[in-house]
Amino acid sequence: MLYFVFICLFQIHLVVFSLxxxxxxxxxxxxxxxxxxxxNESGIQHRFTCPHTHDQNGAIERKHRHIADTxxxxxxxxxxxxxxxxxxxLTAS
Numbered sequence: 035m036l037y038f039v040f041i042c043l044f045q046i047h048l049v050v051f052s053l054x055x056x057x058x059x060x061x062x063x064x065x066x067x068x069x070x071x072x073x074n075e076s077g078i079q080h081r082f083t084c085p086h087t088h089d090q091n092g093a094i095e096r097k098h099r100h101i102a103d104t105x106x107x108x109x110x111x112x113x114x115x116x117x118x119x120x121x122x123x124l125t126a127s
Contacts, residue, residue: 057081101127 048054057079060066066080073080104126109119 059083061085 055076055078058073059081060083062082062085070080101123105119105122108114108122108126109116114122
């Protein structure tokens with residue numbers, strides 16, 4: 035699921051905004067290892083936050099939580115099926 039969302043965001047930046055993603059920063063969690071080859075092939079620099087630093091990891095987690103809450107609310111209010119979660123997530127982000 036995360037891989038699909040990242041690829042969609044990458045394509046949106048490339049097509050709609052004529053921009054490419056140059057750097058992403060993650061907390062070195064295992065869910066990001068599944069698309070390490072895509073990151074390397076695309077020329078994206080993958081930076082990692084320092085372990086056990088709440089200042090760095092907390093900001094990312096709060097932003098992710100806000101986006102997740104927004105898209106879940108959108109699905110709930112509109113009574114759409116979960117088939118539309120991808121479109122709702124892209125709209126929220």
